[in-house]
Structures are given as C-alpha cells and as structure tokens.
Amino acid sequence: MAEWKKDESRIVEPSLWERLERTAPAPRTALTLERIAAAAVELADREGADAVTMRRLATELGVAPMAAYRHVSGKDDLWALMIDRVSAELAVPDEITGWREVLRSFAVQTRELMLRHPWMGRVPAGAVQLTPTRMAVAERQLAALVDLGLDADAMMAAFRAVTSYVQGAVQSEIALREFKEQHGWGSGAEARQALAPQMNYLMESGRYPVYRTYSLAASRKDDPGWEFEFGVDCVLDGIARRLGI
Amino acid sequence: MAEWKKDESRIVEPSLWERLERTAPAPRTALTLERIAAAAVELADREGADAVTMRRLATELGVAPMAAYRHVSGKDDLWALMIDRVSAELAVPDEITGWREVLRSFAVQTRELMLRHPWMGRVPAGAVQLTPTRMAVAERQLAALVDLGLDADAMMAAFRAVTSYVQGAVQSEIALREFKEQHGWGSGAEARQALAPQMNYLMESGRYPVYRTYSLAASRKDDPGWEFEFGVDCVLDGIARRLGI
DNA sequence: CATCGCTTGTGTACGTTGTACACCGCAAGA
C-alpha cells in the first residue's frame, strides 16, 4: 500500500539512538553527540530554554553554527537528545519493587528532575516520548506492574495515568514559578498581594467569589510539593481501587 | 520595599481583559480584540499552531503586519486571547451539581475541546492560566467543591489534581496523534507495525521486554477516550477516598 | 609514498520570525 520511494530510501541510515551508542567512531573529531547533548543541557539549565539556539549552542561548543547538523538532524533531534540525557538522572533503587512505591518514586523524582531542568516543560512534546532512557524508565515502571494479574490495557492505562498527571502538574508548577519570577515576585504572600494588574482586575470584578475566597485562604499554596504528592496519591489510590490491586 | 518606578507607572493602563470587555469603543475601527481573536483561532484550527504568525494573522485580517500590535502587546497576549476564546466552548449544564459529576464533565469536555483545537497543546504554558473564561471554569468547579466540609487547601488540591491530569493526558494524546500524522500513518495496527526506524531499533534491541510485550498486547490502545476516562476516574476515586467525600 | 574517498567542520546565504519606531490620516473635542 505504502508507495516505495527511491531505492536510496532502502538504505536505512542509523537512527539517532543507534549512533549515540556507537563507540567513539573517530578519535580526532571535536564534536560528539555526547558533547553536544551536554553543552545543550548545560546551556538550557543556565539560561533557560529560549537560550538554546543552534547558533548559541555552536558558540558554546566553540564551533561553527552549522557544525552540529552533522550529528543531529535538526532542533527536534537536539531536544530529544537533551531530554534523554537528563532522564538518566532518574534513579529509583532496585530494592523498591512494589508497584505503588515504584510509580510513586518515579513520580516524585520526575518532579524534582523537571524542577531542576525547567526547560523540560517547554520542549515541544512531540519527539519527547521515545528516547531510550525514557523507554527504560517506562520499562521499569511497567515491570513493577506485571505479575499483578492485570491485562495489558489496564497496565498501560495505569502507567500512563500517573505519567500524565505528573507531566501536567509539574508543567503548570513550572509555568507558575516562571510567571512569578518574570514579574519579580518572591514567593507566597507577597506574590498574591501584588498580583498582576490583569489578575487584580479579574479578581476584584466579583465574578469569582469562590476562587477568590479559597485561593486566599489556602495556606499550603506555597508548598507545591505537598499538592503534587496529594495528587499522585489520589491517582495511585484510584488505580489501586479500580484495578483491585 | 518594592521600589517605585517612574510616576508614569502609576497610570495603570487597562489590562487586556478590561479592554476585551469594553463596549465597542470606536465604531469605524477595522480591528477589535474580538476580530483578532476570532481570526487567530480560525487560522490555528485550520492550519495548526505554527501557522499563527503575526504577519500571517495580519494578512488574514486584511491589514498591515503591525496593525494587531495596537490591540495586543505581543504574541503572548494573542495566545492568551485565543485560549480564552475557545475556553468559552466549555459548557457544563447547570443541572449538574455533584462535585464528581462537575469535575468529570469538565474533564471530558476539556479533552474534546483540546482535540478540537489541537494547537492548545502547544501554547507556551505561561500566560494560559489566568484568562477570564478559564477562571470562570475554575470558579464553577470550585463552587462544586464547597459545602463538602473541605478546608481550602484540600479544595484547591483536588481541583488542581484533576486539572493537571487532564492537561498532561490530553497533551500527550495530541502529541502522539500529531506524531503519527506527521509520519503518514493512519491509526492503530498499521502505525505500530510500521514504526519509525528509531522506535524499531530500540524496541528490537531487547532492552524493553515488558514494554514491548504489553504495548503490543494492549488492544484498547486505539481508543484514547477509554484510557483518558480511566485516568480521570482514578483521580476522582482517589480524591473521594482521601478527602472522605 | 601517492591517491582516493569519506567524514566532519566552515562559510555564506536565504527566507521567516517578532517587534521597535517613525509616520500619517482621520474623527472628535475645543
């Protein structure tokens, strides 16, 4: 059904990940995928996602703007490489084996990882999923779910429910944090007091009485960690109940 | 403590939202926030998030590239405007009042909304939160949670747990869908069979046996709706259990 | 040792983006 393109297309060129694992192919080359990934991550950590530019990365590596393109097909590849690299920081000890503990531990660690590398919340979600390290993380979590008598659908659904929650929660936490920083607030009361004019206008319009009342009253609002873990535990509780595990 | 800037800064200019609600200020003007928002949304729906460009939007409006800047401070404002506009499509009937039904209904509708406007998954998460319509949506959901004897922290946490899950789940669903489309697959078996070479390399490497086995066995994989609702119900179950409601 | 070819880095160049800024016409208030 699918039409074959030119014969050249038969020559499958090694994928990004295959190349990533090749033993250092040429000793004299200045650039490697490792070096590129490291520099990009370091740059993103230091100056934020927007600073990660092919040109900026090149100067960071002391190399011409187009040099990286020999190793990476474009910016999407670069993001994938960066995500894969920092994902290796996730380390749940092997002793932890219970499904709930494994999933919870990964959730908490993923949050810390993303807070440590806030640019992770900004990468275009497309190519993010299928990097080797991310798949290894998934593998570990799924492995904790076998032997519970679940069918494949339930297993995948449970795994993904947690993952989705974590992604959404941390992303919004990061967004909020950056929004605050960008407007020069510290944290907490000061922030809520000196809200942006737009927020003030809306809040004082009287249209959101409940929101207003309760967001002022919520005292744990300055402890995003608590809120995050509450959410994780909700998801885990729900999974346990629904799947009878 | 906070240092006052120039006196000019005292003159608070009306916020985007204040201006949005002003009755048509000048009858003969070609551009309004409404018209801009409508055109931008329509463009994004039709040609995707990347097509939404200040210049492109201008030609769509039959106007010079810089014209929109008289009404909108920049692209972030535009995104906020767009998000706010489509968020008005959410409509949960007033008859629904139980906290669980309200939250679930908003969750399901938000998914449908985002699938209908896939560009929503790509908007830089920053300015998204605090638009009037989004706050009204939050208000409605929080209102469903009062009178349950919860303290403010629990209420906000419950509300946000659901929101976070929805955001994460739908975002990844959209990303997956676009990834598939971009690679020319239809849905389902065909997709999994003709996976991208990178995926093949990784999957066949034998490093992810569980992932491989179960993702092949999962038969509901082509029904994202089921998976989504499973997750929502997990979160809701967990909230009910943890908060005793 | 000479030569070839492949890999890897370089230089230049193009089209597109967001947006700053100066300008100008026109409706409304004096």
Added chain:
DNA sequence: TCTTGCGGTGTACAACGTACACAAGCGATG
C-alpha cells in the same frame, strides 16, 4: 477651525533554523 490622539502603515533590524557548496583531515588502497 485647529488641535489632539487613536489606529493603521511602512520600513527596518536582529535573530532564528537550516540548505548548500566547499575544505581539511584521516583511513584504506595502490
């Protein structure tokens, strides 16, 4: 009638991603 200022225009710039032709160095082959 004159002035004011709002709203649309036109030009301009710096930065972006990346295509493409080229060059320098190495390994294999003669």
